């Protein structure tokens with residue numbers, strides 16, 4: 001041991017070295033003069049969620065969110081509030097009318113992002129969100145939440161590229177699956193047009209009447225409908241008169257090939273879907289009562305959930321989140337009608 | 342004679358029959374709003390002059406209903422809440438909870454994930470111990486110097502956390518059956534860099550503190566916790582080991598891959614504040630050893646067990662207790678799952694801070710009130726965990 005105060009003295013040397021070093025040694029020069037300087041946040045960094053849309057021309061129509069409400073249910077502090085958009089007739093539009101996130105409650109946990117099956121919600125890395133008020137100012141509404149896919153690509157290039165690739169692959173897979181399915185759909189449609197004198201061009205690829213791109217139809221329905229409308233137009237029958245006829249056509253489910261469920265279209269209303277599934281077994285009727293988003297909120301897809309209920313494997317009838325009370329009530333009614341409840 | 346402010350009778354101090362002036366004990370409430378109580382925590386001290394006669398810790402100011410909240414939420418939902426228990430060490434909290442759930446559900450964790458968890462936990466130990474020492478010296482009156490040096494190093498680790506998990510402190514990184522994102526080579530290089538640099542910082546830190554006469558005078562033979570008392574009171578972590586209790590869950594349970602890693606468990610012999618300081622320095626050195634081995638051995642492979650579902654995750658009825666050696670001591674989660682199994686029927690946290698704090702009075706009685714603050718600093722508490 002040395003003299004008394006040696007430890008103190010050594011400590012002072014360390015302090016002095018740090019003090020002097022803090023002027024030119026980069027290792028010890030750690031202060032960042034915010035807000036003049038800012039550190040670059042890492043790509044993974046997260047703050048609050050935002051909603052992704054694809055087309056700049058129409059953010060609302062091209063947003064990925066289908067209002068399935070999975071995130072609303074899973075968010076641990078329950079800070080998301082969603083109301084599904086409906087048209088005047090009350091038909092669900094598969095997008096939220098209201099999507100609020102209370103960022104004073106949000107704990108930036110990213111669970112909403114992880115559970116969203118549609119890659120619709122992602123984490124921002126903007127950390128400068130202070131506001132003057134602490135109530136309404138801290139609730140973010142749909143317009144503030146919507147950000148473009150380009151923006152997402154800009155802040156998180158690696159992650160966004162992977163998501164884009166996945167979505168593209170999914171879309172291709174879907175298109176491939178739809179192509180062979182189109183034929184049986186067309187055949188099934190034939191008896192549906194008794195008024196049409198020339199049923200041959202029903203599924204003609206060169207349809208004269210194009211269905212608008214944003215109409216809520218699956219490719220096979222689109223193909224059938226456009227062919228059907230062309231025929232109707234050619235034969236001079238008013239489409240309005242033909243429409244109710246088109247409601248009855250679905251081939252009996254026993255003959256319907258797997259994957260050919262005309263009611264499996266989120267754009268149709270509940271009554272319409274049930275009509276389409278009128279002559280079918282209970283499992284199909286149950287399926288028609290679902291919201292048809294295949295969002296997996298229930299833990300299955302729409303088909304799987306309906307089958308599980310029909311076989312008795314699933315007893316909870318309130319799992320379809322996007323279908324809301326409408327679906328739950330209808331499921332109960334159908335089960336009662338079938339004498340299973 | 343003391344002149345009173347009122348016009349009552351003058352107050353005189355008269356010696357009693359034994360010739361000693363009779364005085365009263367004084368009750369002083371330290372906290373809940375006091376910088377040295379490390380948060381909203383109150384100590385009801387009874388003082389005789391400057392010496393402590395009795396001391397009662399008063400907790401509950403930061404109670405957030407953590408356990409009840411968890412019982413109303415899906416299993417995954419409480420993972421981000423565990424970050425907020427001991428907000429210094431969110432990684433180890435995540436691990437303890439994930440471990441309990443994995444035990445209960447019988448999930449096997451892939452090797453790479455186990456190594457990633459070890460790396461994250463040891464980094465957490467580094468940042469916790471260095472900051473705790475900093476805080477303790479802050480309470481001693483060293484102002485910011487050691488604390489800010491510790492914070493400077495901690496920042497490097499937090500930067501790595503942010504790059505990996507997305508957040509500096511509220512990591513929410515572990516998932517049942519693994520971790521949320523894989524470590525990239527870049528992340529591993531950063532971790533290696535931290536592991537090689539840290540010893541240099543520790544040397545400097547020790548030069549500043551270990552032989553410092555002021556520190557020695559204020560901490561040696563202060564707040565002694567005898568070995569028997571430590572065992573009887575269920576103390577764990579560095580506090581127990583400073584009193585000479587050879588108990589480290591990494592050695593006892595060998596959870597994760599700790600069985601494959603080589604390290605020693607430092608033990609103190611007196612159990613005073615100085616021992617508790619020095620134990621932490623030694624533990625950091627061991628942590629660096631573990632880190633280097635883990636970074637060397639980390640295998641390739643999946644970072645999460647593929648069969649674990651994120652949503653609709655259900656656990657068959659049963660109960661389980663998962664525990665790990667957190668930087669502060671034994672952190673355990675006791676979980677009960679019942680019919681349905683969508684959320685815990687009972688969710689209990691065994692927080693090391695809380696249990697280590699119960700012994701505060703025994704360590705403080707007889708010391709000066711200024712020492713109470715130092716002793717509290719050496720216990721290493723975080724109120725988020727004490728009150729939950």
Ligand code: SF4
Nearest residue numbers: 065066068069071116
């Ligand atoms: S989980 Fe559903 S409601 Fe939430 S963002 Fe994704 S699509 Fe929209």
Ligand code: SF4
Nearest residue numbers: 075106107109110112
């Ligand atoms: S980040 Fe977490 S708290 Fe915030 S909205 Fe998403 S799920 Fe809710």
